[in-house]
């Protein structure tokens with residue numbers, strides 16, 4: 001094990017690779033963030049005033065090393081931070097983009113990165129989390145980082161084939177939680193430069209999605225994802241992937257509540273014993289609406305020391321309690337990560353602000369606001385190979401921004417597939433997504449009768465809320481000539497809808513980033529979206545007069561979230577489609593020509609990685 005020194009007080013202790021900061025006004029240099037953290041008044045004792053610091057060079061065991069930042073990099077980094085931040089603000093995305101030029105090729109400072117996630121496509125996917133954790137690791141590996149993704153090995157009849165090339169590496173560990181020892185095994189595949197590691201346990205082998213089945217969420221999800229987190233903490237220490245472990249100096253990227261115990265475990269279980277002193281963790285929030293909240297009596301099951309209860313403690317407000325004797329006491333897994341992670345990221349900049357407001361914070365806005373100094377947003381990229389209209393294997397005709405002729409052929413093929421009249425000139429609107437309150441499908445439900453009075457075709461693909469599924473089936477029955485409701489989950493159909501439609505509708509109540517509007521724009525399908533979160537950040541509202549009358553924008557954003565404003569935006573979009581072909585062409589082409597690559601986002605992640613290593617890790 002490497003040399004670790006336990007330290008001096010916060011104020012004086014800086015890891016050896018810090019540069020002098022006495023004249024800096026930047027918070028990152030003037031005040032170690034762990035100290036800022038301690039001043040926020042969170043609900044546990046603040047008495048521990050020391051933390052571990054590295055006292056010597058930290059050689060890695062693995063092949064690619066996490067190096068100490070070269071002095072020259074630190075200087076340029078300092079400039080980036082100092083130039084755009086005042087003493088209390090978070091570095092902005094523009095600043096993150098400011099050093100993007102540097103990152104076009106391979107990254108100069110590489111890390112051992114461990115993604116922890118409940119989903120990673122193509123092995124498992126119920127939504128955007130799977131997409132992101134299936135692509136971003138590959139983009140980071142291509143830039144020189146050593147990357148591992150740790151996720152459960154879900155086996156149901158449908159998903160088994162997704163894990164066909166994954167091998168048992170015959171490494172078993174016992175996880176102590178839920179009152180016993182639970183043996184988990186590790187499976188592995190090295191693909192696209194990434195170590196895909198799967199945690200195997202009988203609780204991951206059952207019909208349904210990763211989270212539930214037709215009867216609702218699985219009752220033991222807290223147990224299943226507790227296992228995942230414990231196993232993910234062990235993986236870098238015990239798995240000799242390619243002959244070498246990742247070792248202790250790694251960077252955990254923990255995604256959503258399912259992975260949120262990882263930073264708590266690092267702080268509560270490992271660091272007090274001298275392990276993972278040089279590791280960092282970044283919480284990536286894809287959706288704050290799900291926080292992994294369970295009764296407080298379950299805390300003892302999590303394998304955490306009792307004195308860390310405060311990190312997860314969660315008291316429901318009075319109005320949210322179920323009866324007079326309900327004291328509202330719970331444990332909130334995501335909150336634990338918000339408290340203990342070294343940095344926090346969301347999947348768009350707009351959403352990173354929204355979650356600090358009472359409207360968007362799902363009860364965590366005050367805590368998140370208190371961590372603004374380590375909170376950033378980076379807009380997701382997309383897998384531009386999987387989603388490429390010029391080569392997509394799921395569509396019969398191909399096209400590009402320079403030759404759009406295949407697009408209308410895709411539309412006619414889709415109309416045929418769905419049994420709708422083949423009408424190349426009829427505006428075709430699509431919706432793809434989870435049938436969930438978040439996605440605003442209730443708005444579509446209430447607006448459909450009015451919408452279908454117009455001469456349009458409308459196709460919805462989705463699964464989720466049973467009532468909405470039933471409504472989709474009934475609407476298809478009642479509007480056979482205009483509406484199709486495809487209930488289920490089908491990636492090929494989602495590609496064909498994205499290619500075949502003219503307009504993609506996304507009336508999301510909130511949208512941390514949103515991927516479908518990005519796919520749509522890449523396919524020349526014009527998004528009409530509620531102006532929120534990542535939708536606001538990524539869809540530029542159409543203005544025919546801007547740009548010397550040549551037009552500006554890639555779609556329509558409507559606000560407020562009402563049936564009327566949504567119908568209004570759709571009406572304008574359909575009218576433009578019918579009457580302004582030149583404007584429509586401009587909208588399509590501008591959307592198709594944008595840069596959606598993960599490489600762009602990956603360079604921004606790298607800046608945040610550097611910031612994470614500039615501060616000492618979280619210790620209580």
Ligand SMILES: Nc1ncnc2c1ncn2[C@@H]1O[C@H](COP(=O)(O)OP(=O)(O)O[C@H]2O[C@H](CO)[C@@H](O)[C@H](O)[C@H]2O)[C@@H](O)[C@H]1O
Nearest residue numbers: 127128286347433434462488489490494511512513514515
């Ligand atoms: N029935 C179906 N059949 C086939 N494919 C389907 C489908 N339903 C959904 N999909 C696919 O699942 C993905 C959903 O992407 P979203 O961005 O809408 O993610 P979601 O809300 O799940 O995730 C959260 O995480 C992502 C990633 O960070 C954020 O973009 C988002 O805002 C946040 O809510 C897309 O690839 C979509 O095509």
